[in-house]
Amino acid sequence: MSAAEDVAxxxxxxxxxxPSQFSREYRRQFGFPPGEDGRRLWQASALSEASP
Structure with a gap:
């Protein structure tokens, strides 16, 4: 599944x-698009799981 499909x-x-309206409103509220936020959260989660 692609990021666009996930956002939709x-x-x-x-x-x-x-989905485009959701993305616009999400960006206004949080300062970045939902796909970017998802990648950022995924990376943070992966790093915390790797830490002892």
Whole structure:
């Protein structure tokens, strides 16, 4: 599944009819697009799991 598909899935799950509208509002609220946030969180999670 691609990042765009993931964002669309989340958008529909939280009630948006349009993934692009969800992305715009997400960026306004958090300062970066949802796909970038997902990658950042995934990397942080991977690093914390690697730490003893």
């Amino acid at each position: 899935e989340v958008a529909f799950a939280v009630g948006y009819d349009s």
